Amino acid sequence: MSERRFGLSDDALLQLETVYRDGLFAGRTVLVTGAGTGIGKGISVLFGRLGARVVLSSRSEEKLATTAALLDRVGAEHRVHPANIREPDEIDALFAALEEADAVPDVVINNAGGQFPQASTALSDKGWRAVIDTNLNGTWTVMQRAARIWQRRRIPGSIVNIIAPHRRGMHGVAHTVAARAAVDHVSRNVAVEWAPDGIRVNCVLPGPIDTEGMNVYPAKAQARMAKTNPMRRLGDVQDVAQACVYLAADSGKFVTGETLVVDGGHQHWGEIWLTDEPEHFRS
Ligand code: ADE
Numbered sequence: 001m002s003e004r005r006f007g008l009s010d011d012a013l014l015q016l017e018t019v020y021r022d023g024l025f026a027g028r029t030v031l032v033t034g035a036g037t038g039i040g041k042g043i044s045v046l047f048g049r050l051g052a053r054v055v056l057s058s059r060s061e062e063k064l065a066t067t068a069a070l071l072d073r074v075g076a077e078h079r080v081h082p083a084n085i086r087e088p089d090e091i092d093a094l095f096a097a098l099e100e101a102d103a104v105p106d107v108v109i110n111n112a113g114g115q116f117p118q119a120s121t122a123l124s125d126k127g128w129r130a131v132i133d134t135n136l137n138g139t140w141t142v143m144q145r146a147a148r149i150w151q152r153r154r155i156p157g158s159i160v161n162i163i164a165p166h167r168r169g170m171h172g173v174a175h176t177v178a179a180r181a182a183v184d185h186v187s188r189n190v191a192v193e194w195a196p197d198g199i200r201v202n203c204v205l206p207g208p209i210d211t212e213g214m215n216v217y218p219a220k221a222q223a224r225m226a227k228t229n230p231m232r233r234l235g236d237v238q239d240v241a242q243a244c245v246y247l248a249a250d251s252g253k254f255v256t257g258e259t260l261v262v263d264g265g266h267q268h269w270g271e272i273w274l275t276d277e278p279e280h281f282r283s
Contacts, residue, residue, distance in 0.1 A: 006222070007038065007212030008237065010070055013045055016238040020245055025052035030248070031098070031105035032056060033085060033142060034112030036063025038211035039162060041070070042237025043109050043244050048076025050245065055105060057081045057094060058112060079103060085112050085138030095145050104153065107248040108146045110139050111162040115176035117217055128175045135179035140186065143201065147194050156198030158252070160244045161187055163205045165263060172221075180205075184259055191257030200256040202247045207263025210234040229264035232280070 008016075030047045034040035035056035048054045048071045056064045056071075061082045071078040081097060083090040098104055113135040118127065143159050150157035163180040164170065170177055184203055191201040208214070208225040214234075217225075226234050243262045246252055261267055 005212075006210050006214035006234075008042075008210065010066070013042060013237070014070065014073060016042070016046075016236065018046060018049065018238065018242060018245075020046075020050055020242065020249075022049075022051065024050040024245070024249055027051075028106045029053045029055060029098075029103050030107040030109060031146075032109045032111060033083075034058050034162075035067050036060050038213045039206065039209060039237050039240050040109070040111040041067045042211075043111060043162075043241040044078075045070050045074065046238065046241035046245060047107075047109075048078065049074050051076070052107075053077040053079075053103065055079050055081060055098060055103060057083050059084045085142055086133050088141050091138075091141045091145050095149055099149065104149060104155075105146065105157070106155075107158045107160070108142060109160050109162065109244055109248070110142050112138060112142075113162070113164075113176075113179075115173050117172045117221070119172065120174035123175060131175035132179050135176055136182050139179075139183050143187075143190070147190070147197070147199055150199055151194075151197050154197075157200075158248050159187075159199070159201045160247050161201070161203045162240070162244075163203050163259070165205060165207055165266060167205075167267060187259070188257040195256060200247075200252065202252065202255060202257070203259040204240055204243045204247065205259050205261045205263065206235060206240045207261075207266040208234050209240060210236050229266035229269055230281070231264035233264065235262060235264060 030052040032044045035044045036058040044054050044067050056067050058064050064080045068080050081094050083094040115131050161183050163183050166177040166180040187201045187203050239262050243260050
């Protein structure tokens, strides 16, 4: 089978439709981590299209440049701040720079992360720790530092952590399942702790989304990906981006400690049919 290439072109990304109105985020600043590629890039473009000032962060300045170019094309104000979320000092420096520039975010989309597929018994200690360090510790550092600033300044804030379908397990990525489950859970915990400060904390849990990140998986896994939900297709980055907007905007003002699952029904999908299995699912 020929390898399928995933991900949208920049032009296609700009063409994605949204149900949200222009100007919804006018006057608001949104920090997006992992903004250089895939879901983070799509989220950045949507918030930019809705009038937000977008702070783009990621480890790679080069990748951020492509997202920044897209924000130029939609006329969105933006700043680029490379930072490695695994380095607390770099996250402190990022927030210090934003305070200095009068660009403290109102919303943090905590999207940076990554993993590699490997049988769990084959994972090295180093590999396990690297993924936990990025996907759990790094995500935690960003959310904690944002909350500290909002508490100190006595201003409200909203955090959306992007996680992954850990609840049913994702076989071959045990490290990320552990990290994402922890983020899912600690988000509920701090949602209560920080509610008195006007800080909301939610997660978006995407199923398989058509991004270039899919290209790291073996061809067989790629071919199965679209069959892991009853809709029998992949989601697109706009599905995730619009979920983030819902939670971050006033539409989500009474929502905290929640995880919005955007997975085409994957979490409910099973193999047991006590009636005849519909033809739709047989291939
Ligand atoms: N994207 C993937 N890993 C990252 C990291 N450690 N820091 C920032 N962005 C990332």
